[in-house]
Amino acid sequence: xxxxxxxxxxxxxxxxxxxxxxxxxxxxxxxxxxxxxxxxxxxxxxxxxxxxxxxxxxxxxxxxxxxxxxxxxxxxxxxxxxxxxxxxxxxxxxxxxxxxxxxxxxxxxxxxxxxxxxxxxxxxxxxxxxxxxxxxxxxxxxxxxxxxxxxxxxxxxxxxxxxxxxxxxxxxxxxxxxxxxxxxxxxxxxxxxxxxxxxxxxxxxxxxxxxxxxxxxxxxxxxxxxxxxxxxxxxxxxxxxxxxxxxxxxxxxxxxxxxxxxxxxxxxxxxxxxxxxxxxxxxxxxxxxxxxxxxxxxxxxxxxxxxxxxxxxxxxxxxxxxxxxxxxxxxxxxxxxxxxxxxxxxxxxxxxxxxxxxxxxxxxxxxxxxxxxxxxxxxxxxxxxxxxxxxxxxxxxxxxxxxxxxxxxxxxxxxxxxxxxxxxxxxxxxxxxxxxxxxxxxxxxxxxxxxxxxxxxxxxxxxxxxxxxxxxxxxxxxxxxxxxxxxxxxxxxxxxxxxxxxxxxxxxxxxxxxxxxxxxxxxxxxxxxxxxxxxxxxxxxxxxxxxxxxxxxxxxxxxxxxxxxxxxxxxxxxxxxxxxxxxxxxxxxxxxxxxxxxxxxxxxxxxxxxxxxxxxxxxxxxxxxxxxxxxxxxxxxxxxxxxxxxxxxxxxxxxxxxx
DNA sequence: GAGCACTGC
Numbered sequence: 001x002x003x004x005x006x007x008x009x010x011x012x013x014x015x016x017x018x019x020x021x022x023x024x025x026x027x028x029x030x031x032x033x034x035x036x037x038x039x040x041x042x043x044x045x046x047x048x049x050x051x052x053x054x055x056x057x058x059x060x061x062x063x064x065x066x067x068x069x070x071x072x073x074x075x076x077x078x079x080x081x082x083x084x085x086x087x088x089x090x091x092x093x094x095x096x097x098x099x100x101x102x103x104x105x106x107x108x109x110x111x112x113x114x115x116x117x118x119x120x121x122x123x124x125x126x127x128x129x130x131x132x133x134x135x136x137x138x139x140x141x142x143x144x145x146x147x148x149x150x151x152x153x154x155x156x157x158x159x160x161x162x163x164x165x166x167x168x169x170x171x172x173x174x175x176x177x178x179x180x181x182x183x184x185x186x187x188x189x190x191x192x193x194x195x196x197x198x199x200x201x202x203x204x205x206x207x208x209x210x211x212x213x214x215x216x217x218x219x220x221x222x223x224x225x226x227x228x229x230x231x232x233x234x235x236x237x238x239x240x241x242x243x244x245x246x247x248x249x250x251x252x253x254x255x256x257x258x259x260x261x262x263x264x265x266x267x268x269x270x271x272x273x274x275x276x277x278x279x280x281x282x283x284x285x286x287x288x289x290x291x292x293x294x295x296x297x298x299x300x301x302x303x304x305x306x307x308x309x310x311x312x313x314x315x316x317x318x319x320x321x322x323x324x325x326x327x328x329x330x331x332x333x334x335x336x337x338x339x340x341x342x343x344x345x346x347x348x349x350x351x352x353x354x355x356x357x358x359x360x361x362x363x364x365x366x367x368x369x370x371x372x373x374x375x376x377x378x379x380x381x382x383x384x385x386x387x388x389x390x391x392x393x394x395x396x397x398x399x400x401x402x403x404x405x406x407x408x409x410x411x412x413x414x415x416x417x418x419x420x421x422x423x424x425x426x427x428x429x430x431x432x433x434x435x436x437x438x439x440x441x442x443x444x445x446x447x448x449x450x451x452x453x454x455x456x457x458x459x460x461x462x463x464x465x466x467x468x469x470x471x472x473x474x475x476x477x478x479x480x481x482x483x484x485x486x487x488x489x490x491x492x493x494x495x496x497x498x499x500x501x502x503x504x505x506x507x508x509x510x511x512x513x514x515x516x517x518x519x520x521x522x523x524x525x526x527x528x529x530x531x532x533x534x535x536x537x538x539x540x541x542x543x544x545x546x547x548x549x550x551x552x553x554x555x556x557x558x559x560x561x562x563x564x565x566x567x568x569x570x571x572x573x574x575x576x577x578x579x580x581x582x583x584x585x586x587x588x589x590x591x592x593x594x595x596x597x598x599x600x601x602x603x604x605x606x607x608x609x610x611x612x613x614x615x616x617x618x619x620x621x622x623x624x625x626x627x628x629x630x631x632x633x634x635x636x637x638x639x640x641x642x643x644x645x646x647x648x649x650x651x652x653x654x655x656x657x658x659x
Numbered sequence: 660g661a662g663c664a665c666t667g668c
Contacts, residue, residue: 330663
């Protein structure tokens, strides 16, 4: 590989720093001044500046702000692990227990109390809180961390907070509960200006503690970046001093291919050379296998971690000094015209290039090998499209309606979502009767909002209640809200497939998943890990599904009307569950065509059953599915068998008998 | 014939 050097600042810092020693303390006074003089402030700082742990403490300890329990500071994080671990760290620094002065709230876990002054929460939690406390009156300062990630919840929260600030300003006199709301947005460099402009507020830089990361580029673009990455791995291994290598790839398949190529190549090398220890890291992997990526490489070897984007922000691996970055990522994008998600490999943004390079400089100086020319770097988009531009908005629109935002299209978005996606969301909510024909939220819509699942699944739950199959349906719904339960091991694919056959239910994927969950729950606690391993099943999503099932069982009591509860039902439990599914997913009812594909009944769209479906070979006459993904074909996932007669029975306005 | 990453009163 030919390459050229260019200096580049990495980011990073040491986790073991003494807190008072962090760079942020050099500007603490400026920050306090800026926050006290302005309603909003944007803070720009790289990882390692200590902003997430120190800023809330600096503001809480300043006499300038009235921060006390009941009028505290809320710090949001995109990911739950971050909310939990940062809260633990801050509580430790202040010599208290989590849940007292410092606490956190994430789904299923609320470690806060009456004493809590600093609360870390996921963005989703704060958004949910605004549904019941529309002025967020229990906070005097809200800090939005990792703003540059631009998650969907962040974008909505920011818009909401701007409204709340205006509202609180308008009613300053109404006692201490309605004080002005201070907002601090913390972001990495690239997006800061956008936030300042939107909030009309100043920006402040926090110095970071950085180790330099030297950047290398290729002279020309690579034809096959997996092959190029494998070559780069060996070249680096031969030429560079000790230090582990982190290689970014886009998915499981690519990672397995690269692993095979590296092993193959390693066999043909002189035995005198230091061996490479290859580990893989992606989210769908069972956790015990994931842990291998974190263990130090065996003595006398160099570790190579083949990872997806999971290693870009979510997980940090010690010992990495070299990053190899082909410059691609697999990205999900919603297409409102086909109502499907596409999963495609796209070039990363400039911000991601920097983020990935920074992973080499977390513990010391590092090097990043970019597998594209430097000239290409400047052609990349500044930042990748925010989630609001590439996702289904039904759930968001319904939540906004519940928050009293009548005209969603006129909402002051940081960046507006695509018009087509908004229109599609309205159509979907109308068809689910979550909105009335005038566009206002209906009684059912409010109930659906009370359930922490997509509106479609919420509709399914409400129907299940009426059909008397609530308990089993809640389990199915929970299973549909978690990552993949079935694990497809790279090397033991056939074995995995055979193991999965044991749970096969003729009714399709949904009822098969239900059978797996039921079986899992019947296995003794201590034996579950082994059971999961033996059956090529992921235990984590099953545990999470059970948590969601319990949460939904609780929530549904508050939203479902007891008088509407169904009693006797002539249907079998399975039939009733599938009927409930139909009332949410009727747009995904499809009929087999002579060529073995399917056509959706309402929109006449050609789809194929996903190869991972238990119905892939069976191809029943009429099916319903929950997800449409465009990869090599338009694939229907989570497919279930239905009786064509059920459609007009349940939805006479949409389906005609005998059609 | 195939599964980026997150999140929810």
